[in-house]
Amino acid sequence: MSEVKVLTTGEAAKYCGVNFRTVIRWIERGKLKAYKLPGRGDHRIQVEDFVAFMRANQMPVPAELQGQQRSVLVIEDQPEMANAIRRVLMRNGYEVEVARDGFSAGALLSRMKPGLVTLDLKMPGMDGYEVLSFIRGHEEHAHTKVLVISAETVAGLERAKSLGASDILPKPFENQELLLRVEALIG
Amino acid sequence: MSEVKVLTTGEAAKYCGVNFRTVIRWIERGKLKAYKLPGRGDHRIQVEDFVAFMRANQMPVPAELQGQQRSVLVIEDQPEMANAIRRVLMRNGYEVEVARDGFSAGALLSRMKPGLVTLDLKMPGMDGYEVLSFIRGHEEHAHTKVLVISAETVAGLERAKSLGASDILPKPFENQELLLRVEALIG
């Protein structure tokens, strides 16, 4: 059963270092998404929305809220490459899952709702561009960053960018370079 | 053998992100419909009522509660065939989503948790048998019926059956035939 992790206005206020009255005003003005309880009209803010709000306003996001934000889904069919990426990211505290085919990639995306997806554009039996379109076309993944990793042509990479890739890392690459890009997106 | 899905106060509380005591108070004040068990006076909330309640209060409704029993995921790459299936099922009151590639099939499966999946075994870039294994290999989809629709050989269909297909419909088929099979599985 999916247990919804939510915050009250008071909790959100503490995280932002403001008065809870202010948080309520943000909600009233539509800057922060929340829903109301029927009784007194208490607000409940989904962590996901709150994190998005903090990011949008350059606020530092506390580690305990990043949970899924610091998780990465690696979509890559070549085992060596996938393992290399996984190793680098796990060493730096990210939670990593690898998907080797389109179907499990989709299933994992929906289930783990990762903060970032690394995507190899060129994979047998799977069109990377379609994956990208899917992610960008679904509201629930609006906050998901997509780091395209590929040995594609310049034109191909441009296309990926126009489809909504958050960043692009050409193959081959250094571990350090990968880490930097990832940190920039969700660190 | 229709299994009426009901929630306890504790479950409802988790879904809303509140204390179960609060849920009981909502029920007492008539804001949320529920009935009582004779023993200790346990409350049972019908999913339908709960979902209506959540909607009425702008709460996000978890996918697993959205009448998934009568929802069908059609995994099929040929648009004509997919549309034909969709038309038949929608006309009979099913909620239908179509996935044309492995990625969206996986994503939609995890998200909508459909009551039934129709699966074309022969699709470019996707192994139908693997999809079947995946579904049968994951506890969360244990109740999901899989109707294999295919022009495969007898051996192939046998293999599908052994992997856990709930039923098999050889191509080509009549609309009526499709509907009958679906009704038998989740009607």
Added chain:
DNA sequence: GGGGTAAATGTCATGTAAGACAGGTAAAAA
């Protein structure tokens, strides 16, 4: 830099819903 202004934020007081706890027991699991 100083002063004026408007918008955003904080403070206070009051009412009340939501949370916490304890003791008991039905319901579910083993």
Added chain:
DNA sequence: TTTTTACCTGTCTTACATGACATTTACCCC
């Protein structure tokens, strides 16, 4: 069956919502 889980009730405590008002901040003009 026995054991374990989790729900119910009543009461007490906490903390949220609201409105009115005070204060701070950001910005502009000089």
